[in-house]
Amino acid sequence: MHQVNSLDKLPPKREKVETLNTLRQLSIASKSLGELKGIAQTMPNQEMLINAIVLQEAKDSSEIENIITTQDELYKALTIAQKQTPQVKEVINYRKAIFLGYDLLRKQGFLKLKDIELLQKTIIENDAGIRNMPGTVLKNDTTGEVVYTPPQEKQVILDLLGNFLEHFNLKQDNFPVLINLAILHYQFESIHPFYDGNGRTGRILNILYLIINNFLDIPILYLSSYINENKHDYYRLLNKVNKSDEWEEYILYILKAVEITANRTITKIASINASLSETIEIVKAKEPKVYKKELIELLFEQPYSKIEYVVKKLNVERKAASRYLNKLEKIGIVTSKKIGREKIYINIRLFEILKRN
Secondary structure, three states, X not given: OOOOOOOOOOOOOHHHHOOHHHHHHHHHHHHHHHHHHHHHOOOOOHHHHHHHHHHXXXXXXXXXXXXXXXXXXXXXXXXXXXXXXXXXXXXHHHHHHHHHHHHHHHHHOOOOHHHHHHHHHHHHOOOOOEOOOOOOOEEOOOOOOEEEOOOOOHHHHHHXXXXXXXXXXXXXXXXXXXXXXXXXXXXXXXXXXXXXXXXXXXXXXXXXXXXXXXXXXXXXXXXXXXXXXXXXXXXXXXXXXXXXXXXXXXXXHHHHHHHHHXXXXXXXXXXXXXXXXXXXXXXXXXXXXXXXXXXXXXXXXXXXXXXXXXXXXXXXXXXHHHHHHHHHHHOOOEEEEEXXXXXXXXXXXXXXXXXXX
């Protein structure tokens, strides 16, 4: 059998992770993240942002595991009760797990082992829990070669997870937060505590760690799109740390991912804000009687809306809700689509922004 890699407990040696290069990139990434936190607070309604970004992340993170869907399929699945493909179901479960983690964090301010198990269970929809059978290996998809054998004994896995959580929940750890984010991500993926869903669970833990440390208020920074674009380097650099304890290049990769993803999210928020202002102006000018702040915000919280949403949000009758949406369609704010018996209304401008990477 392929030799099991021995995995050291945290923390690694300071000189391995805090180098001149990593500290320089840390400064750049921290600045971008600070700007993102600031601009996110300018949104009049945080729900708009959370809904938009979280679904994009669910799609991108699942794509890393070769679970491919489209934005359109996902929004339809969230809006209409219909039979879902296995791929859509997995992405929706991942989205559910993000919200679950965020709620847990808001309630208790830290995570327990059972919370991490619950996140994974929500993503995968099974009760297998922490690995307790030997034989788990990570292989090269192309060649089938075993590239890494994680710890095999359940007690070793539990000890490593206890050590991981100790550092995850510390507000002031040994290293700057973003360097520690990279270290914790490496450690969790190397422990590989579950039979399935380790990557997706680990990527949710990334955002929760930033929230614990007040780097963000809401779950809006995800590294999955960057990892997708640079997947080969991601696995190569994780492996490099495993095989030869070389941290610098991997830490730089994660810090660069934070910088680029934060800047992209800032651009996206600016576009959403501009689109919201433009939509308000158009509706006020062309259909002033229909204009209601809550109605416009709903179209940005739910890019795919339906009559029931308007009824609930505005506390109006179905007839009035239908009239509002039809008038908004006439002036080009939404476009309607019939799916089975249901009619959905798509916020065209917002959907275009969300599709852009």
